[in-house]
Amino acid sequence: MSVLASSGIVTASTFSDSASKLGNVIEVVAVFFAVILIIFFAAGRATGRLQRPLAILVFLGPAIVLLLIGLVIPAIRTFYLSLHGADLVGAKYVGLKNYTWAFTNPTEQQVLLNTLLWLIVAPVVSTALGLLIAVGVDRMKRQNLVKSLIFMPMAISFVGAGIIWKYVYDKAPDGLLTAIVTALGWKHPPLWILSHPLNNFLLMVIMIWIQTGFAMVVLSAAIKAVPDDIIEAARVDGAHGSRLFFSVQIPMIRSTLIVVLTTVMIATLKIFDIIKAVTGGNFGTNVLANDMWNQTFVQFNVGRGSALAVIIFVAVAPLLAYNIVQLRKERATR
Template identity: 45%
Template sequence: MELAPKLLDMVWAILIFGAVIAVILGLASFYENRGGRRGGGWFVGPALALLAVGLVYPALKTVWNSFLDATGGKFVGIDNYTQIFTNSDELVVLRNTVLWTLVTPFVATAIGMIYAILVDRAKGEAVAKALIFLPMAISLVGASIIWKFMYDYKDPAGGTAKHPTQQIGFLNQILVWLHLDPVNFLLNSPQNTFWLIVVMIWIQAGFAMTILSASIKAIPADIVEAARLDGVGAFQMFRFVTFPSIRPAVVVVLTTIAIACLKVFDIVRTMTGGNFDTNVIANEFYSQTFSAANQGLGAALAVVLFILVVPIIVYNVRQLRASEAR
């Protein structure tokens, strides 16, 4: 009996949303027909207002909070930033974030590029691409749970010679089959950070392959044929033809994955919770703000994360403009 009113409310919400969109599109079409594209200016004001309320104000508020103490009631200057760059635990957070940002984009892009070149126009290309792209369809939390089982470790000391401890983790079971001791992959630092990075590479390699494969197929056929007629080998073809042609796409892939790594949260939170020296800025920001109730330090970490992301975005925009100008 209670389900019918909820369904009715949902239907009304959908109808109202559709009506609002129809009115907006109708007004845009009317003003465009009456005065060219000048009518679009009527919609700039509300858009800017929404950006100011939803983006600019929270950003400025976060910057201000970064200069306050844990409770947000006392001005402490740059003490929070000083703690980030001097405290040993926070330095580990920065180190791990740098490792994520340096390793993941290049490895994932290299794997995606090599895979895209190898399967290009090969038999079963669609199936081969689907296999490496499938992890992109999994949420980061889901992928983390999968790999947490892959890395699972059981202490062999709990078993006997007749009844040895069964390893649930696939990687440790392989080590047992090879008569090697199982390893607690997520415990020892800094190796555990690299094992977490593997999860992101597994996901992002499919993204890199998809973008770069499309760029490779966009290379004019006459250029490829001319190079082959000149006797260019496979390596020279990649160096002088393929890579220069797909360079803008490579830059986009690298910067996109780098930004994703700077903001990485789900994998670390799900697999280790930031323990065992695996913490990163996004997870530390969450922990300080919501778990430790240190709003000042949490805001300062958010500002540092924003500062790290901005140069990558600026570089990406410049590269796109440069490629369009050619």
């Protein structure tokens, strides 16, 4: 009885606490919008030559300041630190030593190789699967159900995903994969997470599981947007079936495919949480982003961690450059 009563009191206080917290949030949001509106009103009263620069300042200023503090300055600082020794403050200049370490140390070579594998497999497979589902689901009944179920992993945190996939890769009696292969007659399946190099691909499966939904949603939107007369013209010219798909539809959504591939690739390059949650980077599954974290926050070797971060940036630079060239063309035609 007393237990019930006390738990009732706890619940009640939790409730009033929560209510006041959420009330504060509404206040904060209201104040934020009020400030923006007041600034808009004040800046809108400006006339003449001041008008344009003031508008640019008000619209673009906040974003630029936040980006400078949050991303640009840290990025420059990272580059600077990558040429220095282990310590955060007062480390000596060491030139390219951290980079030579990254490319010659056998452990790091494994990390680079793993990252390369991830970069090829995860984006390509998730984009391909996303495209397949986007095209195929269109004529199915209950397509919203299918789309929602495929997209669902996007809504799950990496911590949640770690718990979910434990029940697939774990040993008997928990692991579904173990149970299935045992039922199929494999008497003593290995411990999946420990089996190198297979474990790398098992981890990639989790990433693909999460990213396919994203690719599917974006690509299915693009396919629906292809103008109809192009399809008509191709049909008159005698293109049908898969030929129509591969030589007309795919080229038409090419730039979307590239955007999806780039986005997934950048996400893959920064992949960190999955590795951390499932293997912690052990058993030969480490990748750049996780190793960067380990070097910086576990080994406290800021110089090496920074060098790995710069390698990550350089690795996607060509892809970014290609995207920017495409964007430039598009902005020019506007």
